Amino acid sequence: MAGVTLKTVAKAVGVSPSTVSxxxxxxxxxxxxxxxxxxxxxxxxxxxxxxASARALRSGKAGSIGVLFTDKLSYAFSDPxxxxxxxxxxxxxxxxxxxxxxxxxxxxxxxxxxxxxKQAAIDAAAIFCVPHGHPALxxxxxxxxxxxxxxxGDFTESWVAIDxxxxxxxxGEHLTRLGHRxxxxxxxxxxxxxxxxxxxxDQVASGNPTLRLEGLRKAMPEARIRLVSGGYNAFDxxxxxxxxxxxxxxxxxxxxxxxxxQALGAMEALRVRGLVPGRDITVTGFDDIPAAEQAGLxxxxxxxxxxxRLLGRLLLDxxxxxxxxxxxxxxxxxxxSGPAPKN
Amino acid sequence: MAGVTLKTVAKAVGVSPSTVSxxxxxxxxxxxxxxxxxxxxxxxxxxxxxxASARALRSGKAGSIGVLFTDKLSYAFSDPxxxxxxxxxxxxxxxxxxxxxxxxxxxxxxxxxxxxxKQAAIDAAAIFCVPHGHPALxxxxxxxxxxxxxxxGDFTESWVAIDxxxxxxxxGEHLTRLGHRxxxxxxxxxxxxxxxxxxxxDQVASGNPTLRLEGLRKAMPEARIRLVSGGYNAFDxxxxxxxxxxxxxxxxxxxxxxxxxQALGAMEALRVRGLVPGRDITVTGFDDIPAAEQAGLxxxxxxxxxxxRLLGRLLLDxxxxxxxxxxxxxxxxxxxSGPAPKN
DNA sequence: TCGTTTTTCTAGATCGATTTAGAAGAACGA
DNA sequence: TCGTTCTTCTAAATCGATCTAGAAAAACGA
Numbered sequence: 001m002a003g004v005t006l007k008t009v010a011k012a013v014g015v016s017p018s019t020v021s022x023x024x025x026x027x028x029x030x031x032x033x034x035x036x037x038x039x040x041x042x043x044x045x046x047x048x049x050x051x052a053s054a055r056a057l058r059s060g061k062a063g064s065i066g067v068l069f070t071d072k073l074s075y076a077f078s079d080p081x082x083x084x085x086x087x088x089x090x091x092x093x094x095x096x097x098x099x100x101x102x103x104x105x106x107x108x109x110x111x112x113x114x115x116x117x118k119q120a121a122i123d124a125a126a127i128f129c130v131p132h133g134h135p136a137l138x139x140x141x142x143x144x145x146x147x148x149x150x151x152x153g154d155f156t157e158s159w160v161a162i163d164x165x166x167x168x169x170x171x172g173e174h175l176t177r178l179g180h181r182x183x184x185x186x187x188x189x190x191x192x193x194x195x196x197x198x199x200x201x202d203q204v205a206s207g208n209p210t211l212r213l214e215g216l217r218k219a220m221p222e223a224r225i226r227l228v229s230g231g232y233n234a235f236d237x238x239x240x241x242x243x244x245x246x247x248x249x250x251x252x253x254x255x256x257x258x259x260x261x262q263a264l265g266a267m268e269a270l271r272v273r274g275l276v277p278g279r280d281i282t283v284t285g286f287d288d289i290p291a292a293e294q295a296g297l298x299x300x301x302x303x304x305x306x307x308x309r310l311l312g313r314l315l316l317d318x319x320x321x322x323x324x325x326x327x328x329x330x331x332x333x334x335x336x337s338g339p340a341p342k343n
Numbered sequence: 344m345a346g347v348t349l350k351t352v353a354k355a356v357g358v359s360p361s362t363v364s365x366x367x368x369x370x371x372x373x374x375x376x377x378x379x380x381x382x383x384x385x386x387x388x389x390x391x392x393x394x395a396s397a398r399a400l401r402s403g404k405a406g407s408i409g410v411l412f413t414d415k416l417s418y419a420f421s422d423p424x425x426x427x428x429x430x431x432x433x434x435x436x437x438x439x440x441x442x443x444x445x446x447x448x449x450x451x452x453x454x455x456x457x458x459x460x461k462q463a464a465i466d467a468a469a470i471f472c473v474p475h476g477h478p479a480l481x482x483x484x485x486x487x488x489x490x491x492x493x494x495x496g497d498f499t500e501s502w503v504a505i506d507x508x509x510x511x512x513x514x515g516e517h518l519t520r521l522g523h524r525x526x527x528x529x530x531x532x533x534x535x536x537x538x539x540x541x542x543x544x545d546q547v548a549s550g551n552p553t554l555r556l557e558g559l560r561k562a563m564p565e566a567r568i569r570l571v572s573g574g575y576n577a578f579d580x581x582x583x584x585x586x587x588x589x590x591x592x593x594x595x596x597x598x599x600x601x602x603x604x605q606a607l608g609a610m611e612a613l614r615v616r617g618l619v620p621g622r623d624i625t626v627t628g629f630d631d632i633p634a635a636e637q638a639g640l641x642x643x644x645x646x647x648x649x650x651x652r653l654l655g656r657l658l659l660d661x662x663x664x665x666x667x668x669x670x671x672x673x674x675x676x677x678x679x680s681g682p683a684p685k686n
Numbered sequence: 687t688c689g690t691t692t693t694t695c696t697a698g699a700t701c702g703a704t705t706t707a708g709a710a711g712a713a714c715g716a
Numbered sequence: 717t718c719g720t721t722c723t724t725c726t727a728a729a730t731c732g733a734t735c736t737a738g739a740a741a742a743a744c745g746a
Contacts, residue, residue: 005702016726021704030724048485052464053405054702056396058731063462064444073437077430080423087420094416094447099459101407101444104437116442119406121395121464142391291634348732359696364734373694397732401701 004047012041024050056121064099065315066122066145068136070129073104075232079261080289081304085128085150088308096316098123105136114139124148124315127156131205148314150307151207152324160311160325164211165218167300167329171256171284172219174298174331179340180254180282181223185213186241186266187258189229196240199227209258212286216256226252230265233258238265246273246281253282253340260285260292260299267295267336278338288332296335303327347390355384367393399464407442408658409465409488411479413472416447418575422604423632424647428471428493431651439659441466448479457482467491467658470499474548491657493650494550495667503654503668507554508561510643510672514599514627515562517641517674522683523597523625524566528556529584529609530601532572539583542570552601555629559599569595573608576601581608589616589624596625596683603628603635603642610638610679621681631675641680644673 010017015038022029023038042049056062067089070076077083086100093100103116114136125140127149137155140147148158175183187209189199204210204227217225230241241262242255246269257263263285267277277283278296285292288301307327313320353360358381365372366381385392399405410432413419420426429443436443446459457479468483470492480498483490491501518526530552532542547553547570560568573584584605585598589612600606606628610620620626621639628635631644650670656663 006704007702017703018705018727019725022725025704034724046485046487048482048487049461050704051400051702052462053396053399054731055462055704056464056731057394057400057733058702058704060731062396062464063459066442074430074434077426077433083420083426090416090420090445090447093445097447097458099409099444099446099463101442102433102436103442104433104440115440116406118392119395119398120442121399121405139391142389144389144391294637349734350732360733361697361735362695365695368734377694393734394732397701398734399701400703401732401734403701 004045006047006050009038009042009045009047012045013038021050053121062121062123063097064101064122065093065312066101066103066117066120066125068105068117068125068127068130068140069102070233071105071131071134072232073102075234076128078234079259080291081260081287082128084289084304085308085311088305088310089126089312090308091305092309092312092316096312098316103136105130105134118143126311126315127151129208132207146315148311150311153207158314158323160307160314160327162302162307162327162329164208165215167302167331168212168215168286169219170215170329170331171286171300172216174333174337175254175256175282175284176220176223178254178282178337179342180220180252181340182252183216183220183223183254183256184226184228184245184252185216185256185258186238186262187227187229188233188237188262189231196230196237196244197228199229201227203227203229212258224252230262233262235261235265235268238262239269240265242266242269243272246270246275251281254337255281255283257283257285260287260289260297263297263299263336264291264295267297277336280341282337282340284337292332293334298334298337299332301330301332347388349393352381352385352388352390355388356381364393396464405464405466406440407444407465408436408655409444409446409460409463409468411448411460411468411470411473411483412445413576414448414474414477415575416445418577419471421577422602423634424603424630425471427632427647428651428654431648431653432469432655433651434648435652435655435659439655441659446479448473448477461486469654469658470494472551475550489658491654493654496550501657501666503650503657503670505645505650505670505672507551508558510645510674511555511558511629512562513558513672513674514629514643515559517676517680518597518599518625518627519563519566521597521625521680522685523563523595524683525595526559526563526566526597526599527569527571527588527595528559528599528601529581529605530570530572531576531580531605532574539573539580539587540571542572544570546570546572555601567595573605576605578604578608578611581605582612583608585609585612586615589613589618594624597680598624598626600626600628603630603632603640606640606642606679607634607638610640620679623684625680625683627680635675636677639678641677642675644675646670 006017006020010020023035117136117139125145125147132153147156149156152159152161228241230237255266266283270277285297285299288299292299349360349363353363366378460479460482468488468490475496490499492499495502495504571584573580598609609626613620628640628642631642635642
């Protein structure tokens with residue numbers, strides 16, 4: 001059972017290794033009778049087919065694309081937005097008979113930690129919401145693999161993205177129209193994930209968050225905008241961050257979650273305190289995950305599954321020649337946003 | 344840039360390939376000065392470190408475990424239950440610096456289609472809700488890799504599971520107590536995924552579904568139990584299947600979804616027709632995903648994230664010596680189940 | 687000073703396949 | 717019948733590393 005290789009099979013059948021290889025990979029290169037005989041003895045010997053690593057080495061194809069999936073792999077799954085992206089990507093990967101390799105990035109920011117990214121046998125890489133400047137991205141560039149990102153950064157030629165600035169601006173305009181001049185932005189804190197409290201501008205992870213803030217500031221030039229974090233991008237940190245804000249002396253009139261999961265956490269924190277979103281305090285999100293609709297959350301819709309699909313095709317489908325794709329977004333106004341209370 | 348290998352670097356520095364290899368893998372085997380020199384020239388030459396496939400071939404370790412994730416990879420992501428499992432698994436994989444390789448199983452049931460499973464460079468395999476007898480499972484056994492499953496089937500020595508029969512029975516007892524004698528079970532149909540309608544017993548995918556049905560039948564010996572499918576395991580097929588049932592002349596008093604997503608679909612189908620779950624028709628689920636609580640769905644709770652975590656440790660943590668782990672379940676009664684209307 | 691241990695480095699085999707170039711034989715056309 | 721083409725199969729090189737065993741040099745102890 002153990003140690004059965006192409007050679008073993010070849011010897012058993014009495015043919016050359018090349019022929020056995022051809023039996024698996026190029027059926028038209030040998031007679032059907034011989035092929036059947038080879039496959040039969042292979043089965044008898046318990047040979048499960050050509051070894052994956054050896055094949056990958058020799059042929060230079062791994063048959064899989066790597067996915068750099070947010071800073072913290074295990075957290076990513078708690079955000080339906082991220083999962084939607086993965087679903088779209090998986091759909092395309094499935095079509096192209098390609099596997100998806102989810103790689104942990106390693107918590108600390110030392111290059112040594114991204115071993116998975118260094119050692120992964122992959123043909124290409126998909127990058128989803130990885131903060132700019134993350135060491136794993138450098139490693140990826142060093143490897144010279146084709147890569148596509150959800151961020152129009154400077155490190156990959158290919159990307160599928162939305163106009164983050166414009167989208168955030170449309171949200172900001174909505175808030176401005178409603179009279180909000182005192183806003184708290186709820187975001188995740190990559191540096192010190194555990195702590196809850198106000199953030200300095202330089203603590204914001206570069207990438208989407210920066211761009212969204214930029215758009216918001218542009219559309220709300222006269223507003224006071226504070227940054228608050230409750231930790232990682234998750235429901236719980238939305239609850240925590242909002243709780244911290246609400247229990248302070250200085251409540252804003254609106255809370256802008258930089259993701260829907262955080263915004264939903266914010267709504268929960270309001271509910272616990274007997275406050276009604278949209279009446280007492282406005283809450284908005286970003287992404288438009290399914291739960292946002294049920295909760296009546298005002299948010300920015302973006303076609304996330306398409307994002308995954310297109311990014312997959314960028315990497316796998318040779319017929320797709322565009323390298324940079326911008327997807328549309330839409331402001332979806334629901335009950336969680338309302339006019340700012342007059343004081 | 345292209346074609347830079349260990350050898351190239353070795354030649355450039357003037358040392359043997361072994362030494363360059365050691366510079367990367369066994370830093371204590373050479374002087375720090377030489378190591379720095381090697382790493383520096385490697386960087387200059389644009390060498391990104393040892394090739395993954397070659398390393399995997401020689402050392403026999405791929406650094407990743409394969410995930411057989413439900414029949415249809417792209418559908419799996421729409422079920423929070425499946426995602427929860429993956430989150431738990433990813434958490435452990437992350438700890439052990441191991442990547443997760445999501446492998447498409449291939450739609451049709453021909454062995455030829457499971458190429459990914461054949462060719463994947465993996466050290467072990469995690470099997471989540473794959474129907475018994477799926478060709479991919481045979482291939483996996485043939486490869487002789489360590490594997491762990493969520494089903495206590497006969498093909499893997501290791502598993503993490505719940506007592507499906509007992510759990511389903513407790514649900515059945517609940518329904519019996521409430522007076523239900525006419526039940527429709529809502530399940531997914533692996534054979535002909537597209538169609539909506541009644542299923543013959545032999546069309547039920549063996550694995551979890553069979554066991555749950557067994558438990559249900561055991562606890563409801565006097566009830567009429569019909570099987571209905573709306574397609575794949577998804578919200579939409581719950582809606583479709585239930586719609587088909589409700590629009591027929593022969594309505595049951597209870598609808599048992601074999602997963603929460605399908606049960607939630609059933610509730611939606613009721614809502615559309617102005618029916619109230621638990622009053623007009625009882626609806627139950629299975630799994631207890633977060634949305635179930637919000638919707639007030641009576642269901643069976645199982646610790647899905649732990650399931651993923653434990654399965655991961657079964658494969659990765661040498662300190663875990665148990666091979667078979669049974670997790671507890673709990674019947675959670677909510678508003679969606681109520682007494683059967685007397686006729 | 688000499689034998690022993692430790693450190694540092696290397697030669698060469700090996701992992702398990704695929705690929706290229708070409709040999710041997712069969713089939714074919716004229 | 718002879719040269720040509722097609723089919724079927726093979727020998728040997730190669731993919732890019734890691735590993736084993738051991739050599740050379742340095743450090744050490746008495």
